[in-house]
Amino acid sequence: PMLLPDAALLAGVPEDILCFSRSFEDLTCFWDEEEEEAASRTCHFYYRDVLTACAVSTWRHGASRTRHVCVFPSQDVRLFTPLHLHVLNATTNQTKYWRELSVEAVGLIAPPANITARWAGAAGQLYVSWQPPLVDYLNFFLYEVRHCPASSPEMPFSTAQDPSGQRPGDPSIRPASSTHASTAGVATASPGVEQGLVQTNTWVVLQDLQPGVRYHIQVRSKPDGTSMDGVWGPWSQAVAAETPHSSGDIGLYCSTPDLQHVRCEWSWDTAEPHSSHQLFYRAPPSGAGTREDAWQRCEEASVGAQGSHACTFQPRAGSAISVLVNITRPHVPPTLSYFKEPFWLHQAVLTEAPQLVQVTMSQGRLSLQWLPPLEALAEQLDYQVRYAVENSHDWKVLQVPRAARKEVLDLRPGARYCAQVRAQPSGPWYQGSWSAWSKPVVVDATADAGKGQGRSGGCGHRSHTAKGRRAR
CATH class of the missing domain: 2.60.40.10 (Immunoglobulins)
Incomplete structure (x- = not known):
């Protein structure tokens, strides 16, 4: 038997x-x-x-x-x-x-020993390692790895390939460590298994995996045919590891207001008020053989209304940034991880709103002048100006030439107008999202107003946007 x-x-x-x-x-x-x-x-x-x-x-x-x-x-x-x-x-x-x-x-060799699997620190990747099955013949074996989602045991295993040739280090924080799954290894490959690339390394990075999925992983060994030969041995018992969820699942958004600090925001189900949230960040590995930075915990955390969370940190200058949010709950599974793929500070800019410093009205022409929200970006900022009749919902939005600091609008006389401006970095180096609109100013364009000065005020409306033409 x-x-x-x-x-x-x-x-x-x-x-x-x-x-x-x-x-x-x-x-x-x-x-x-x-x-x-x-x-x-x-x-x-x-x-x-x-x-x-x-x-x-x-x-x-x-x-x-x-x-x-x-x-x-x-x-x-x-x-x-x-x-x-x-x-x-x-x-x-x-x-x-x-x-x-x-x-x-x-x-006909036993499976490799001490098989472990963990998140590889990148989206859709798991790092699997093992030790040779025979200590007296360390460099005489080929290995094959297969994996499948733990929740779908009827699905045939996929066979791993290792195109990267890179060995990642050990991140100090990861979504899931390896555990032995309850299902034992089988002697032969499941029907429909695609036999892929066989390798001599004692590790592999599984790639193109689904986010937020727990995988079962097995390894088998075979003499490499050089000095020793034979057939594929039995598959190992399965170990399990989980990929982190997509950051989009919690609406994780990160940006920098000043090119030094990063603010990340995300939302969580208000029906789970007892959850604990932690954000970690680090620079991703720069290449093969390089040492990985340890994950740093973001300390300046805050909780807002409607399940909103935020945290601000200062990353290392001159490198990309990876972000991981761990959410711990009082029930199973206790911890969920959400990973945001690496981004660069200069490509995630979200400035404050521009400041309107001069608003004048003369003979139906409205002149707006503002300061850039960040002087270092002044030459790479696009602007939009919008205006509407006070208490109206019909905004006219005008695109302003890059790096401009003023705009003149022709307005119909006989009404009071609200006007605002916003900025977006869109240059060859700095890129990002539109800022919030500036504080609204109210100007009087009544026929008999003559020259007038704008004043700050609340327009009190958020409405649909209608495209308009810039004044000539």
Whole structure:
């Protein structure tokens, strides 16, 4: 019975006598016969040039077959020495089966040891590592990894490939560490499994995985065919690891108002008031062989209304930024992780609103003048001006030339207008989102107003936007 799982892996070997070695220091051989045939005659099993008898044990195999098994004495197991096997009919002394082999060519090796899996620190990636199955033959094996979502056991496993060739370091904070799954490894590949790239490394980065999914992962080994050879061994027991969820699931948005600090905001279900939120950040690895920065915890956290959360931190200058939000809850699963892919500070700018410093009205022409929200970005800022009749919802939005600091609008006389301006970095280096609109100013364009000065005031409306034309 202990032989059966290993024997099934030799089903594709075209020999009458099937043999395997688990450690290259042992050897087991067997052959199968129909039960009636086995009962009608007796066979003897011999090996070596000088025929040496082996004590054969017999097992019932399946419904109508008999399996004869020889486990070789350890003193007769020698590497790189041809071994001649013979099965003789005891009645006629005729050879029924024979085979010549070497022990180093029939390896059937156990799965790798100490398999671990964890998040690799990048979107859709898990890092899997293991140790060789035999300590005396560390560099003699090929490995194959397969994985599938833990929630879909009926799905065939996918076979891992390792196109990156890069070894990530160990992040100090990760969504899930490896655990042994409840399902045991199977002896053969599931139907429909795509056999992919085989590798000699004792680690692999699984890529293009789904976010927020727990995966079951298995590894198997095989002699590499150089000095040692054989067949694929059994799959390991499954280990489990989880990819972090997408940052979009919690609306995670990060930006910098001043090119020094980063403010991240996200929202959470108000039905879970007892959750604990932590944000971590770091610079992603810059390439193969480089040391990873440790995750830093963001300390300046705040909680707003309607389940909104925010945290502000100052990242290391001159590098991209990765962000991870861990949300701990009082029920299972206790911690959910949300990962935002790396971004650069200069591409995530969200400035304060521009400041209107001069607003004048003369003969139906409104002149607006403002200061850029961040002087360092002055030459790379686009602006929009919008205006509407006071207490109206019909905004006219005008695009202003890049880096401009003033605009003149032709207004119809006989009404009071609200006007605002906003900015967006859109240059070759600095990029980002539109700022909030500036505080509204109210101007009087009545026919008899003549020259007038705008004043700050509340327009009190947020409405649809209608495109307008810039004054000539």
